[in-house]
Amino acid sequence: MKKLRLGIIGTGIIARAHMAGILEARQSELAAVCDIKPEQAERFLNHFGLNGVKVYQNYEDMLTPGTVDAVIVSTPTVSHAEIAIQAAKAGIHVLCEKTMAMNAAEARKMADQVKGKKLVHTIGFAFRYIPAVEYIKDLIEAGKFGKIRHFRGRFYANRLAPADHVMEWRHRMREAGSGVIGDLASHTFDMFHYLARGQMGDIVKLAAHGDIIIPERVNENGEREKVTTDETLLVWMKTANQGEVTLESSRYSPFEFEFHITGSKASLKYCNYKYDTVEYLEYEREGLYAQNNAQEYSPIPVPERYYPNHIKDRFIRQYLAFEQAILGQGTVKTDFETGYDNQVFMDLIQKSYQEEKTISI
Numbered sequence: 001m002k003k004l005r006l007g008i009i010g011t012g013i014i015a016r017a018h019m020a021g022i023l024e025a026r027q028s029e030l031a032a033v034c035d036i037k038p039e040q041a042e043r044f045l046n047h048f049g050l051n052g053v054k055v056y057q058n059y060e061d062m063l064t065p066g067t068v069d070a071v072i073v074s075t076p077t078v079s080h081a082e083i084a085i086q087a088a089k090a091g092i093h094v095l096c097e098k099t100m101a102m103n104a105a106e107a108r109k110m111a112d113q114v115k116g117k118k119l120v121h122t123i124g125f126a127f128r129y130i131p132a133v134e135y136i137k138d139l140i141e142a143g144k145f146g147k148i149r150h151f152r153g154r155f156y157a158n159r160l161a162p163a164d165h166v167m168e169w170r171h172r173m174r175e176a177g178s179g180v181i182g183d184l185a186s187h188t189f190d191m192f193h194y195l196a197r198g199q200m201g202d203i204v205k206l207a208a209h210g211d212i213i214i215p216e217r218v219n220e221n222g223e224r225e226k227v228t229t230d231e232t233l234l235v236w237m238k239t240a241n242q243g244e245v246t247l248e249s250s251r252y253s254p255f256e257f258e259f260h261i262t263g264s265k266a267s268l269k270y271c272n273y274k275y276d277t278v279e280y281l282e283y284e285r286e287g288l289y290a291q292n293n294a295q296e297y298s299p300i301p302v303p304e305r306y307y308p309n310h311i312k313d314r315f316i317r318q319y320l321a322f323e324q325a326i327l328g329q330g331t332v333k334t335d336f337e338t339g340y341d342n343q344v345f346m347d348l349i350q351k352s353y354q355e356e357k358t359i360s361i
Contacts, residue, residue: 004326005031007068007092009059009083010075011044014097014124018072019048021319024311028070028323034062059083063090070120070326073097076169077177081106084336088113088121093326095319097124098190099182099346100339107343111336120325122318122332123339125190127257129317131306132270132278136261137195139278145263148199151245152260153188155180156253160231167219171227179229181210181350184249186342191259192245193342194333201240203345205360208235208352213252235349269297275312276302 006028008015015033022030034056035041041055056062059079063071063086070093073083081101087094094114100123101107114121127133139145157180160170169175170183192200210230219225232252237245257272269279279297311317324330352359 004028004070004323005068007032007034007062007071009034009062009071009073010097011035011041012074015044015072015074016047017315018074018095018319020313021316021322023048024316025320025323027327028319031068032056032062034059060086063087063092065090068092070095070322074124076175077102077182078169078175081110084110084121085113088117088119091117091119093120093322095122095124095322096336096339098186098339098342099177100336100343102177104340104344104347107336107340111340114336120322120332121336122322122325123334123336123342124318125187125194125334125338125342126314126318127187127191128194128333129314129321130272130275131312131317132276132302133191133195135302135306136268136270136278139268140195140199140261144266145261145268146265147241148196148261148263149243150260150262151192151196151200151243152248152262153185153191153246154248154256154258155184155188156250156256157184158251158254161252163214163217165217167217167225167227171217171225171229173228176229178346178350179210179212179231180233180249180251181230181346181353185233185235185247185349186346187257188247188249188259189345190334190338190342192247193338195259196243196245196261197239199241200243200245203237203245203361204240205238205358206235206345206348206352207358208233208349209356210234210353230350230353233349233353235352267297274299278302 011033030053032054033041038057045053071087073096077099080096084094084096210233212227213231216224216226233249235247259270261268266282278300280300281297321332325332348359
């Protein structure tokens with residue numbers, strides 16, 4: 001069987017994570033990579049011991065008929081829309097990293113470009129592919145939590161925390177569109193969207209506060225440059241069904257992805273450091289969580305049925321879903337409409353933070 005020819009545009013940190021899925025796949029092969037810095041693309045290929053892969057400096061040269069069947073877009077956010085739209089026009093399937101675009105207007109153009117076309121298009125919300133998250137979704141749909149009252153999401157990532165870390169594109173508004181809003185909060189909002197929005201209803205009001213902790217950094221030229229993207233964020237949201245959502249993001253705490261769900265029948269906690277375990281607390285009745293104040297969560301291992309082929313890694317599972325969808329043998333968990341919806345709210349969060357006001361929707 002002829003293998004799917006895959007291309008990667010942008011060979012930085014996130015591209016290496018995607019390679020885990022590509023290397024695991026049996027019906028795909030990496031045919032081409034593209035980077036504005038060819039030497040970085042070569043280092044990327046050498047890291048994985050890959051030979052015979054074409055290297056491009058201009059993505060338009062890659063997106064020509066007969067070169068690739070599908071592409072992963074892992075460039076700075078500023079170029080997502082132009083690349084994804086060009087790929088769709090060329091009839092190429094697209095996995096685009098989040099944040100989908102610089103703003104909702106760009107994201108809308110991307111979604112409109114794929115509408116009505118027989119193309120697989122998906123956004124890199126890889127946390128949806130964690131086995132525990134799939135298990136939690138099934139528990140919610142089975143009614144185990146009753147009416148969901150609260151969703152709390154927290155995402156910390158400290159790679160950029162040191163004051164002497166060299167300025168990169170994620171620190172520049174003109175290249176990233178936002179900081180932790182798009183980089184981190186987009187994931188926790190997506191978890192709310194995926195798991196709880198159906199019960200809690202749409203967001204009707206929100207307020208956000210963010211900050212820049214280190215106002216200047218040394219750039220790649222050795223010059224001091226102003227940081228223009230948010231580095232910490234706190235968001236409060238009200239839903240149509242009187243639920244509350246809070247999201248917290250920071251570049252200054254150790255890496256952690258966590259969320260809490262509080263319902264009328266039970267509560268749940270999940271943290272990426274307990275990857276295969278869900279912490280669960282069932283009530284005697286709403287408001288009476290346990291007798292004798294023993295409000296203890298019980299660890300519940302994720303059932304084995306959520307690990308087909310014993311694969312746990314979210315990036316591998318995400319890529320395999322992308323591959324199978326292209327082959328007509330499965331579906332992806334997100335698409336460009338999902339990404340557009342997420343971007344609408346990232347824009348509103350940024351507006352609330354920048355203008356220091358509560359927004360009614």
